[in-house]
Amino acid sequence: MPEQRRSPGFGTRELPVQPDVIAPDGSHVRELLSLPSGSAAHFQLSPGAISRAGRHRTVDEIWYILAGRGEMWRRDGSREEVVSLSPGVCLTIPLGTSFQFRSFGDSPLSAFAVTIPPWPAGSDDEWREVAAHWPEG
Numbered sequence: 001m002p003e004q005r006r007s008p009g010f011g012t013r014e015l016p017v018q019p020d021v022i023a024p025d026g027s028h029v030r031e032l033l034s035l036p037s038g039s040a041a042h043f044q045l046s047p048g049a050i051s052r053a054g055r056h057r058t059v060d061e062i063w064y065i066l067a068g069r070g071e072m073w074r075r076d077g078s079r080e081e082v083v084s085l086s087p088g089v090c091l092t093i094p095l096g097t098s099f100q101f102r103s104f105g106d107s108p109l110s111a112f113a114v115t116i117p118p119w120p121a122g123s124d125d126e127w128r129e130v131a132a133h134w135p136e137g
Helices: none
Strands: 028-035 038-045 054-056 060-067 069-076 079-085 090-093 098-104 109-116 127-129
Touching: 038 098, 069 090, 098 109
Parallel strands: none
Antiparallel strands: 028 038, 038 109, 054 098, 054 127, 060 090, 060 109, 069 079, 069 098
């Protein structure tokens, strides 16, 4: 008889009012839910703020912009680009990609993100700082 995968159960959570943590890049993170194959979170960067630049050691991310405006810089080897961020834009941050983002205007930049595999809780070395594309403000 084939082995059956154990179900992790159903999860339900409302978006927390206050951030759960400050990410290594400086954004405010509201943790949502997690499964063995991935986790979800809400990221918010204050109006006019610039994140620290970094890269992930073991995870990929997919971001969907919910509110605000800004830009995301990504570099992977010889490929480099800056993309405009606004509600409805979806982008990927593949494993090992250097990235930095910034918020424009008077409202925060907010994004929903999926991390694959889940963010390694308690890890001090998942995110590594890299040379900034924009000076932090």
